[in-house]
Amino acid sequence: MRKSLLVAALLVLGSFGLAQVKIGINLELSGRFAAIGNQTLNGIKVANLQTPEVLGQKVELVICDNETSREGSIACAQRFVNEGVIGVLGAISSSMSIPAAEVLQDAGIIMISTSSTNPQTTQIGDYIFRMAYTDDFQGKLAAAYVVKDLGAKKVAIFRQIDDDYSYGLAGFFDETAKKLGAKTLVQDFVANTVDFTAQLNNIRSFKPDAIYYSGFCAEGAPFMKQLREQGFDQQVVGADASDDPQCPEGAGAAFDGYIFTGFATPNLIPDPEAKKRAEAFKAKYFEVFKDAKPGDFNGFVLAGADAYNVLVAAIKAAGTTDVKAVRDALANIEHFPGVSGDITYKGTDGTPKDRTIGFYQYKVKSASDWTKIELFGKSTAEVQ
Amino acid sequence: MPEPLLELKNVSAYYGPIRALNQVNMVLYPGEMVCLLGGNASGKSTTLKTILGLVQVGEGEVYFRGERIDPKPTSYRIERGMAVVPENRRVFPKMTVRENLEMGAYLRNDPTGIKEDLEYVFSLFPRLEERLNQMAGTMSGGEQQMLAMGRALMSRPKLILMDEPSMGLAPKLVETIFKIIKSVNERGITVFVVEQNANIALSIADRGYVLQTGEVVLEGPARDLLNNEAMRKAYLGEV
Amino acid sequence: MTASKLASRSTLFSLFAGLLFVALLGWRIASMPDYTFARIVQDFLNALTLGSLYALIALGYTMVYGIIRLINFAHGEIFMLGSYFAFYAMTLTPMHWGLALLTTVLLGGTVLLVLRSLFNLEEPKRTFLLALLIFGGTFFLLAFRHLGWIEALLLSMLATGVAGVLLEAVAYRPLRGAPRESMLITAIAASFFLQNMGQLLFGPRVRGFNAETVLNQPRSFAIGEETVYFTGILIVVPAVTAVLLFVLNLFVTRTRLGKAMRATAQDAEVAQMMGVNVNQVIALTFFIGSILAAAAGVMYSIRFGQIHPLMGLMPGIKAFTAAVIGGIGSLPGAVLGGLLLGFIEIYVVSFFPTLSAYKDVFAFVLLILILLFRPSGLVGEDLTEKV
Structure with missing residues (x-):
């Protein structure tokens, strides 16, 4: 009698422990995108500290490192399907997010990619969401800036052909640039390329006025180094993948003056209320991570936090941990007060309405002495 | 004794x-020439390898030389005065004749002595002097055998171990080789020859041992073995 | 394979390759009027720069194979270690004296022990002098100087050489009698192990290797109205590779230990019968091979400006490819293979820009062709065994 009572008591207690809300995290924590992945994770962690519970239950974060590889991302997604999480936050890049999305959509699990910008990701299904803007906006805005504001008539475009994000983004840029009357020349490279001298030689006679780089910092650093070495002094414009300390740390002064688009930091968020929330979050971030450097905080951190916040909000709104109900609640979210801005999923395919894209510039004295300057922000609502 | x-x-x-x-x-006494006979897989090669230290006891x-060497490494035994002419010659194919001979003297550092021994080797094998810069791998079987022997002599050994020197050589050549082995022995170098060709080995050696499946089944002065009934039937009847 | 046959085969191949190259060049010039002479020269210099880096990495690879018939898949990781040693040597110095002392004792002690066994320095007097040199020198350098790239390079070469010897002792020597496949599997395992250890110890992030040296100052010269660009790497790496090739060749043909290495490569058992200490020879081989890898690693890092724990993966595969194409076991073959690889990479992108994503594919296709039709490589020895 005593024994079974004890067992029953343990079971009851245990079920309290089991009554946890599990959220999976699929991020690039090692490999080429490790810096961005870890920044995003930090954002999620701070948000989790601020909101550790929902519906009276503790939120458990299950972290999986996809090692910046498709296979790793699929493995993480599979693992989360088996563990029965409500939703998965991540991945960073579209190349990792798209395969994971296919697995999770099939299994009926929510996915919120924190920074995938390739339009295809959310088109995979109604369980797939994102926190970022899409590349059609990013590419259009960048092209308009380069052709109209910088006055470039010829633009050389460097894209990473085996990456969905880089390839797609370059395509959007190219399309818009041509529409605006500029001539373009595209050069390809693949992941882990370190030598760009041949591609650079190919664009010599083209004599571009500006260069657009749609890739990541692992290749971007040697690219910029060789660009300057080989005598090219044109203005280079990059995209949100360049919003990564590995760029200036990797190539030093070669990145001085480099302009790029990226996730909005608090200052560039036009909505004053959102700006206040972002500043407050920033303060909290540096409180938690006392030894963090200023360059460690950027839009990726905010995106991570908001992905967490918006999923928790959806669970709360649904009033249950039933995944379908949470998904419906998520899809109906309007004007959620996020730290990266106002978030509305209602009436979209999973991409938030009216995101802000920031323009930044690196000022680099040396690899250990650099800053990121905020130029201005533009809303995706402004772009046709 | x-x-x-x-x-x-x-x-x-x-x-x-x-x-x-x-x-x-x-047992081998200084200055002797002893042969080790037996059929295939009788343990002849294993005996040599054990003496050299390539197989553990x-x-x-x-x-x-009065010292217990079975726990010692091969290089130690070579240093103490052993040299070996391996089965199938096994010269270093992509090294020249000169370099092969130099490898024989690997553990020595007396240039005058080495030069003397080189002269001695050339006197035994004038062919080697002619082909000093030829790649060892391009030489004929007989020439390689001479080179392997010369290489062994270059360490100025006390004991030379030879593993089937007659293998794969024409009979005339075998005779020549064994005459040379005899002359080396007469210089005072102890020779231990493992051989399939019992006839020729016993005609030159002082004593012999016969192995069968890893055990010594016969031993004694060469003359006695030549006349032994069992020997004649088993080994001397064969070519 | 006689020397003359070898020469005629490589001449034939060179002729064929040369003709093919000239034909492609001509086609390119004809189809692209803007492919001026200056651009031709630029491509050529770029190819030489890249190719000589690959050649340097391939040298160490082929050396180990030549002696013990082991394809050391962990060579890329030794290369990575070399870069990191140099990186830390440059960024952590001058060190706090306590840390310098600790590092000196640990590192210096290991180096001393390894060098003693490598070069038979049993004599107490010699050992004492060497110890003085190593400990004193290391401590002085670590605690008082901000190490520049040359000092870091030399220190790294020493440290990495020792690391290579340790790797051999721990991972490969125990398997010396085992079937060839076991050694291969261990080599692959060692490669993964070192990659992951690297990620653990050094952090997974890509770090900038910013040595503002005379090597990576941009330089240029004019051809007509255009300018051709290059950096000091173009001069230094081929020069260093040539010198190393020459010195290595001298070493293996003229010195006692070098001949012992060649003998061991051809017949390890008989070499032992000559009194050669095969363990010492093999350890020495890894020492030299790893020194080469470290030199290559530092040059590579200076050229491309960054390091990360997985940086050895691709260069390791390419070095392996280069070594096999040239003839594994042959030192000049490794250099030839490396140069060839560099040229293929650059010229594929130059002649066929739309195929630039596939530039590595061309190199690997060549590897497969070589393995199918001429497995001994372009200048290689006759292989009696295919690994």
Whole structure:
């Protein structure tokens, strides 16, 4: 009698422990995108500290490192399907997010990619969401800036052909640039390329006025180094993948003056209320991570936090941990007060309405002495 | 009777679980020429490898120049005065004749002595002097045999171990080689020859041992072995 | 394979390759009027720069194979270690004296022990002098100087050489009698192990290797109205590779230990019968091979400006490819293979820009062709065994 009572008591207690809300995290924590992945994770962690519970239950974060590889991302997604999480936050890049999305959509699990910008990701299904803007906006805005504001008539475009994000983004840029009357020349490279001298030689006679780089910092650093070495002094414009300390740390002064688009930091968020929330979050971030450097905080951190916040909000709104109900609640979210801005999923395919894209510039004295300057922000609502 | 140069006391050797040598007892005195006979897989090569240290002794002891050497590495035994002419010659194919001979003198550092020995080798094998810069791998079997012997002599050894020097050579050449072996022995170098060709070996050696499945079945002066009934039937009848 | 046959085969191949190259060049010039002479020269210099880096990495690879018939898949990781040693040597110095002392004792002690066994320095007097040199020198350098790239390079070469010897002792020597496949598997395992250890110890992030040296100052010269660009790497790496090739050749043909290495490569058992200490020879081989890898690693890092724990993966595969194409076991073959690889990479992108994503594919296709039709490589020895 005593024994079974004890067992029953343990079971009851245990079920309290089991009554946890599990959220999976699929991020690039090692490999080429490790810096961005870890920044995003930090954002999620701070948000989790601020909101550790929902519906009276503790939120458990299950972290999986996809090692910046498709296979790793699929493995993480599979693992989360088996563990029965409500939703998965991540991945960073579209190349990792798209395969994971296919697995999770099939299994009926929510996915919120924190920074995938390739339009295809959310088109995979109604369980797939994102926190970022899409590349059609990013590419259009960048092209308009380069052709109209910088006055470039010829633009050389460097894209990473085996990456969905880089390839797609370059395509959007190219399309818009041509529409605006500029001539373009595209050069390809693949992941882990370190030598760009041949591609650079190919664009010599083209004599571009500006260069657009749609890739990541692992290749971007040697690219910029060789660009300057080989005598090219044109203005280079990059995209949100360049919003990564590995760029200036990797190539030093070669990145001085480099302009790029990226996730909005608090200052560039036009909505004053959102700006206040972002500043407050920033303060909290540096409180938690006392030894963090200023360059460690950027839009990726905010995106991570908001992905967490918006999923928790959806669970709360649904009033249950039933995944379908949470998904419906998520899809109906309007004007959620996020730290990266106002978030509305209602009436979209999973991409938030009216995101802000920031323009930044690196000022680099040396690899250990650099800053990121905020130029201005533009809303995706402004772009046709 | 002088001190033995080489002595095997109750030596057993194994390849894994297989016993290749069983309680073998042998002795060599300085200046002797002794041959080791037997059929295929009788343990002849294993005996040589055990003496050299390429195969570990399972039971028993090996003594060289009065010192127990079975726990010592091969390089030590070479240093103490052993040299070997391996089965199938095994010259270094992509090194020249000169370099092969130099490898024989690897452990020495007396240039004058080395030069003397080189002259001696050339006197035995004038062909080698002619082809000093030829790649060893391009030479004929007989020439390689001469090179292998010359290489062994270059360490100015006390004991030369030879593994089947007649293998794959024409009979005329075999005769020449064994004459040379005899002359080397007459210079005072102890020679231990493992041979399939019992006839020629016994015609030159002082004594012989006969191995069968890892055990010594016959031993004695060469003349006695030549006249032995069992020997004639088993080994001397064959070519 | 006689020397003359070898020469005629490589001449034939060179002729064929040369003709093919000239034909492609001509086609390119004809189809692209803007492919001026200056651009031709630029491509050529770029190819030489890249190719000589690959050649340097391939040298160490082929050396180990030549002696013990082991394809050391962990060579790329030794290369990575070399870069990191140099990186830390440059960024952590001058060190706090306590840390310098600790590092000196640990590192210096290991180096001393390894060098003693490598070069038979049993004599107490010699050992004492060497110890003085190593400990004193290391401590001085670590605690008082901000190490520049040359000092870091030399220190790294020494440290990495020792690391290579340790790797051999721990991972490969125990398997010396085992079937060839076991050694291969261990080599692959060692490669993964070192990659992951690297990620653990050094952090997974890509770090900038910013040595503002005379090597990576941009330089240029004019051809007509255009300018051709290059950096000091173009001069230094081929020069260093040529010198190393020459010195290595001298070493293996003229010195006692070098001949012992060649003998061991051809017949390890008989070499032992000559009194050669095969363990010492093999350890020495890894020492030299790893020194080469470290030199290559530092040059590579200076050229491309960054390091990360997985940086050895691709260069390791390419070095392996280069070594096999040239003839594994042959030192000049490794250099030839490396140069060839560099040229293929650059010229594929130059001649066929739309195929630039596939530039590595061309190199690997060549590897497969070589393995199918001429497995001994372009200048290689006759292989009796295919690994």
